[in-house]
Amino acid sequence: MAEPRRSRRSRRPAGADRARTPRPPDVDGPVIELEVERVAHGGVFVAHHEGRVVFVADAVPGELVAARVTDRHRDRFWRAETVEVLRASADRRAHVWAEASVDRAPSLRAGGAEFGHIALARQRELKAEVLRDALARMGGVDRDIRVLPIDPALAPGVSTEDGTGWRTRVRLQVAGDGSVGPYAARSHAVVPVASVPLAVAELARLAPLGERFPGARAVDLVAPSVGDAALVVVGWERERMPRGARPTIEEQVGDRRFRLDRDGFWQVHRGAAATLTRAVQELVDPGLFDPRAANLDLYGGVGLLAAAVGDRFGDTLRITTVEADARATEHAGANLADWVGARAVTGRVDRFLGELAASAGPGERARLRDATVVLDPPRSGAGRAVVERLVELRPRQLVYVACDPVALARDVGLLRERGYELADLAAFDLFPNTHHFEAVARLTAIV
Structure with a gap:
C-alpha cells in the first residue's frame, strides 16, 4: 500500500486490455x-x-x-x-x-506491507541500518542513526502498538472482472482482501472490498484531516475539466490549513505533515538563517515546508517555492499568502536553478549565498544536475527531506565532494509495516 512520491498516474491507450496479466504460478523456480x-x-x-x-x-x-x-x-x-x-x-x-x-501463497500475498511480519521496534532498527549503510557507502559518512516513531500527539487514532491505521490515502486496483483489491507483492495481479489494516478507520469502513466496478481502473479512498472521506472511481481515460472545477480538499497542520487538489500530492500518514513541519523547523540552524535572504523551497508542492519555515521565522520571511505541478503552485500561492515575501513558481527545479544562476546579479547572488534552501525531492532524489546548480549558488545551508535512503546518501556524497558537510540528520517511521521511511538532513557550506 506504499506509493511513490509525486508519481504521475499512468495512462492506458484507448481500447487497451484492462485485465492485468497475473504473475506466473509459484512453481517456476526451485x-x-x-x-x-x-x-x-x-x-x-x-x-x-x-x-x-x-x-x-x-x-x-x-x-x-x-x-x-x-x-x-x-x-x-x-x-x-x-x-x-x-x-x-x-x-x-x-x-x-x-x-x-x-x-x-506468494502470488496471493497483498503488497504494501512487506515489514508487517516484523516487530515494530525491529522494523525501525532495520530501516536505520539501511540508511546507515547507504550513507557510509555512498555518502562517505559514518553516523549512528535512529528511526523514530511519530509522536502520538501528532497522529490521533493511529495505533502505536502494531503500526496500523495511518494511511489517509489508499488505492484499490480493479481486476478484469471488476473486483477490487491491492496488487500482489511485486506484481500487477489484483488479489482479493477482506481488510485494509494500514488505512485510517474511516477509510477501512469505506473500502468497497466486496463490490465490483466493471470498466474502472482503480478506486481511490481519500480521508483529509478536514471534512469527510471520499471514494473516487478512477477510469481509464483521464477526466478533463476546467482547472477551477477540479475537486479540492483541505488539510490541517497545527493551526494552519492547506488547500490542494483531491488527487494532488500530500503525505499519506495522518501525522506525517506535522512531523516533517516540526523536523524542518528544528533542523534549520537559526544562526545561519536570514529571513531577508533569497530562501528557496524546492519541489515545494502546495507550500507545506515553506509555511513551516515561515511559522518558525516570522512574517518578514522572503522565500520562493518551486514546483513543476502548476495546480500545486496555484494552491501554494494561496496557502502562503500570510507572507508578503513569499512567491510560488511553476517550473522544473533544475531549470529554475539554472536560470537563476544565469540571471542573478551581484546583489541577488549575495542574497542566495545567505539563503537557506529546503528541498523535498521525489523518490529519485535531487540528482547530480540539481546538486551542481545548488553548489554554484552556494547557499549557507540545505535542509533536505528524503523518502529514499539511497538517493539521499548519493546526494549527500555529491554535496560533500563539492564543499558541503552533513551537519544534522533525523529519521522518522512515517510508513510503519513497510520498508519506507523519511529522513531530514541539514548540510552546511564549508567556509
Missing part, C-alpha cells in the same frame, strides 16, 4: 534453504546460496527459511520469496495483514 543475513534496500533481505547472493522477501535476519526462486539474473544474483519459516526470529510476529502473511 525451493532452497536460506540463512537470512541482513536487510537490503527495497524491503528484501540478503542471503547466500552456493556462493550466489539471493534477495529474499518476507523474512527476518537470523532466520532459516525455505524460499522459492522467482528470478535468476545469471550468476549475479537471484530473487526468492519465503514459502516456509524453518527457524523463526524472535522478532517475527503474526502479520498485521493476514492477506500479506507468509501463510498465503
Whole structure:
C-alpha cells in the first residue's frame, strides 16, 4: 500500500486490455534453504546460496527459511520469496495483514506491507541500518542513526502498538472482472482482501472490498484531516475539466490549513505533515538563517515546508517555492499568502536553478549565498544536475527531506565532494509495516 512520491498516474491507450496479466504460478523456480543475513534496500533481505547472493522477501535476519526462486539474473544474483519459516526470529510476529502473511501463497500475498511480519521496534532498527549503510557507502559518512516513531500527539487514532491505521490515502486496483483489491507483492495481479489494516478507520469502513466496478481502473479512498472521506472511481481515460472545477480538499497542520487538489500530492500518514513541519523547523540552524535572504523551497508542492519555515521565522520571511505541478503552485500561492515575501513558481527545479544562476546579479547572488534552501525531492532524489546548480549558488545551508535512503546518501556524497558537510540528520517511521521511511538532513557550506 506504499506509493511513490509525486508519481504521475499512468495512462492506458484507448481500447487497451484492462485485465492485468497475473504473475506466473509459484512453481517456476526451485525451493532452497536460506540463512537470512541482513536487510537490503527495497524491503528484501540478503542471503547466500552456493556462493550466489539471493534477495529474499518476507523474512527476518537470523532466520532459516525455505524460499522459492522467482528470478535468476545469471550468476549475479537471484530473487526468492519465503514459502516456509524453518527457524523463526524472535522478532517475527503474526502479520498485521493476514492477506500479506507468509501463510498465503506468494502470488496471493497483498503488497504494501512487506515489514508487517516484523516487530515494530525491529522494523525501525532495520530501516536505520539501511540508511546507515547507504550513507557510509555512498555518502562517505559514518553516523549512528535512529528511526523514530511519530509522536502520538501528532497522529490521533493511529495505533502505536502494531503500526496500523495511518494511511489517509489508499488505492484499490480493479481486476478484469471488476473486483477490487491491492496488487500482489511485486506484481500487477489484483488479489482479493477482506481488510485494509494500514488505512485510517474511516477509510477501512469505506473500502468497497466486496463490490465490483466493471470498466474502472482503480478506486481511490481519500480521508483529509478536514471534512469527510471520499471514494473516487478512477477510469481509464483521464477526466478533463476546467482547472477551477477540479475537486479540492483541505488539510490541517497545527493551526494552519492547506488547500490542494483531491488527487494532488500530500503525505499519506495522518501525522506525517506535522512531523516533517516540526523536523524542518528544528533542523534549520537559526544562526545561519536570514529571513531577508533569497530562501528557496524546492519541489515545494502546495507550500507545506515553506509555511513551516515561515511559522518558525516570522512574517518578514522572503522565500520562493518551486514546483513543476502548476495546480500545486496555484494552491501554494494561496496557502502562503500570510507572507508578503513569499512567491510560488511553476517550473522544473533544475531549470529554475539554472536560470537563476544565469540571471542573478551581484546583489541577488549575495542574497542566495545567505539563503537557506529546503528541498523535498521525489523518490529519485535531487540528482547530480540539481546538486551542481545548488553548489554554484552556494547557499549557507540545505535542509533536505528524503523518502529514499539511497538517493539521499548519493546526494549527500555529491554535496560533500563539492564543499558541503552533513551537519544534522533525523529519521522518522512515517510508513510503519513497510520498508519506507523519511529522513531530514541539514548540510552546511564549508567556509
